[in-house]
Amino acid sequence: MAEPMKIRTQLNGDVADIRVAMMHIMETGQRKDPRTAEVIPAHYIQQVQATVNGKTVLSAQWGPAVSKNPFLGFRVRGVKAGDKLVVSWEDNKGERNSAEAVVK
Amino acid sequence: MTLTRTLRRTLAAALLAGAGLGAAAAAEVYREHHPRAAIDPAQGAAGDFSGTYGFWKDAAALERHRDWAGSTDPNAWKLNWKYPDLVDSGDVHAGHVAVDEGERFVRRAAAREPGFLACLGEGRNELKGVAAGYPKYDAKLKKLMTVEARVEHCAKAELWDDVRQGSPLNTKIAAYVKSQSAGLPIRVDLSAAPVMAAYRRGEQLFYTKVGQLNFACASCHTPGSIMGHKLRGEVPTTPFGDAAHFPTYRTPVGEVESLHQRFGRCLNQMRAQPLKPGDPAYVDLEVFYTVLSNGYPITVPSIR
Amino acid sequence: MSQPNAFSASRRTLAPLLMALALAGCAGGPGPKPGAGGPNYAAWPCLGTSLPCGAVATRTPQQKTLDGALNGDPARGQKIAEARNKGNCLACHVLKDGAQPGSRGPDLSRYGAGKRSDAETYALVHDMRARNPDTVMPPFGTNAILTEQELRDVVAYLQASK
Numbered sequence: 001m002a003e004p005m006k007i008r009t010q011l012n013g014d015v016a017d018i019r020v021a022m023m024h025i026m027e028t029g030q031r032k033d034p035r036t037a038e039v040i041p042a043h044y045i046q047q048v049q050a051t052v053n054g055k056t057v058l059s060a061q062w063g064p065a066v067s068k069n070p071f072l073g074f075r076v077r078g079v080k081a082g083d084k085l086v087v088s089w090e091d092n093k094g095e096r097n098s099a100e101a102v103v104k
Numbered sequence: 105m106t107l108t109r110t111l112r113r114t115l116a117a118a119l120l121a122g123a124g125l126g127a128a129a130a131a132e133v134y135r136e137h138h139p140r141a142a143i144d145p146a147q148g149a150a151g152d153f154s155g156t157y158g159f160w161k162d163a164a165a166l167e168r169h170r171d172w173a174g175s176t177d178p179n180a181w182k183l184n185w186k187y188p189d190l191v192d193s194g195d196v197h198a199g200h201v202a203v204d205e206g207e208r209f210v211r212r213a214a215a216r217e218p219g220f221l222a223c224l225g226e227g228r229n230e231l232k233g234v235a236a237g238y239p240k241y242d243a244k245l246k247k248l249m250t251v252e253a254r255v256e257h258c259a260k261a262e263l264w265d266d267v268r269q270g271s272p273l274n275t276k277i278a279a280y281v282k283s284q285s286a287g288l289p290i291r292v293d294l295s296a297a298p299v300m301a302a303y304r305r306g307e308q309l310f311y312t313k314v315g316q317l318n319f320a321c322a323s324c325h326t327p328g329s330i331m332g333h334k335l336r337g338e339v340p341t342t343p344f345g346d347a348a349h350f351p352t353y354r355t356p357v358g359e360v361e362s363l364h365q366r367f368g369r370c371l372n373q374m375r376a377q378p379l380k381p382g383d384p385a386y387v388d389l390e391v392f393y394t395v396l397s398n399g400y401p402i403t404v405p406s407i408r
Numbered sequence: 409m410s411q412p413n414a415f416s417a418s419r420r421t422l423a424p425l426l427m428a429l430a431l432a433g434c435a436g437g438p439g440p441k442p443g444a445g446g447p448n449y450a451a452w453p454c455l456g457t458s459l460p461c462g463a464v465a466t467r468t469p470q471q472k473t474l475d476g477a478l479n480g481d482p483a484r485g486q487k488i489a490e491a492r493n494k495g496n497c498l499a500c501h502v503l504k505d506g507a508q509p510g511s512r513g514p515d516l517s518r519y520g521a522g523k524r525s526d527a528e529t530y531a532l533v534h535d536m537r538a539r540n541p542d543t544v545m546p547p548f549g550t551n552a553i554l555t556e557q558e559l560r561d562v563v564a565y566l567q568a569s570k
Binding site for chain 1: 353
């Protein structure tokens with residue numbers, strides 16, 4: 001079970017400012033374990049999606065350049081209070097996570 | 105060899121004394137100290153000796169020089185990294201997630217053992233304002249307590265659970281407890297004799313040179329030292345106001361870190377032996393450090 | 409005939425105890441233990457009294473004389489001066505061709521154009537406390553932060569910085 005995300009929304013007119021804190025190791029696959037000298041396998045978020053009331057408003061392809069416990073911030077127009085926001089991700093190992101928030 | 109009873113007693117006493125030699129010897133061995141700076145504990149954060157207090161004392165002061173914040177401006181250090189603490193950008197980060205996790209643990213634990221919340225709340229079932237008075241002397245336990253020590257004690261006493269200081273869970277719960285006092289001014293009570301004694305001990309430790317590099321905390325954090333000057337790519341800042349944002353989420357580490365863990369990391373970088381979180385020397389240092397933030401609001405969760 | 413009491417130890421147990429105590433007093437030369445999970449600074453003075461290093465003394469200031477010719481390599485000395493795990497002189501000093509220098513110590517980028525001898529420079533890098541007891545500069549020689557040859561290489565680099 002993946003760790004929880006934290007979502008904050010701020011509505012200005014019909015533009016919503018969305019901020020998300022995600023918890024993920026974002027291992028690049030370039031680092032070596034100092035004790036065994038073996039490469040630590042890559043483990044990072046590859047796909048991020050945000051939907052409002054089921055309609056996709058953001059789709060992102062991430063890679064190892066994004067740092068541990070990533071922050072995502074974006075603005076979306078045509079949103080009103082009470083709309084349901086869902087942010088989800090899938091990583092290179094097939095693990096997934098998602099969180100919901102009501103736009104305020 | 106033949107030993108008379110008297111001689112055996114003397115030798116045994118010497119052996120016992122030898123076991124306690126550590127404490128006595130530390131006071132007698134050659135140690136060096138950084139020259140003392142003038143600090144008036146009664147002034148709290150306002151007694152800052154770096155001349156920068158006026159830039160970070162409140163949100164209005166920080167806004168006046170917002171162009172310094174997060175920039176490579178050589179004046180950036182004068183904001184003491186406080187800009188994101190007092191000026192809410194709306195950002196969320198792993199520090200918020202940690203506070204949420206701490207809250208979840210406390211709620212679940214308190215649901216099955218209400219005594220746990222009452223213990224954390226020092227008799228009240230309410231955590232608001234509790235952290236602002238820490239560290240403090242607990243007369244019942246006869247111990248100086250930090251928030252992290254309180255969490256460990258209450259988990260042991262009420263949940264029969266081991267939540268050690270320095271563990272991720274302890275730090276997250278401590279972050280939650282501190283966040284319940286966010287915005288409230290820190291008020292370490294120096295009128296309590298054990299707290300004042302700890303302050304003086306912590307002050308002494310602050311100036312004591314240690315490690316292979318022979319640095320004291322003061323070597324980088326007092327006027328005339330490296331404070332305010334560049335240390336390779338960094339600028340060491342004033343210790344005043346620092347304790348307010350701990351436990352903090354550290355981006356280079358990827359974890360929330362308590363003040364004791366931060367002491368340990370700094371000591372390691374100084375090539376000096378770190379102690380364990382909860383060590384009496386760390387508690388004394390934390391008392392000293394927190395008094396230097398008296399009057400400044402708690403700003404947890406935070407990110408550094 | 410003596411009565412047994414709390415301190416009655418037989419000869420056999422007390423002698424080894426005394427031996428152990430005597431040996432413990434002589435043990436523990438300086439130098440960190442290698443490997444196993446990170447550096448060990450327990451041989452150097454530390455804070456508090458919980459750990460044995462709380463009773464370790466700081467090495468007293470040394471006024472070191474330069475023995476014989478310098479025989480230092482300025483190219484090696486530059487690497488040592490810039491390396492974080494060696495001299496890390498850049499942490500506090502501007503050095504010739506060094507990036508991201510510190511600003512606390514004096515600018516050393518033209519040190520060699522000055523009038524300091526090899527011997528004087530060597531003594532200061534070895535232990536600045538001999539000149540200024542309150543210095544923040546680590547005692548690179550006294551505390552074995554740099555080896556003898558590394559010290560000489562750094563001096564050679566400074567003297568070559570013009």
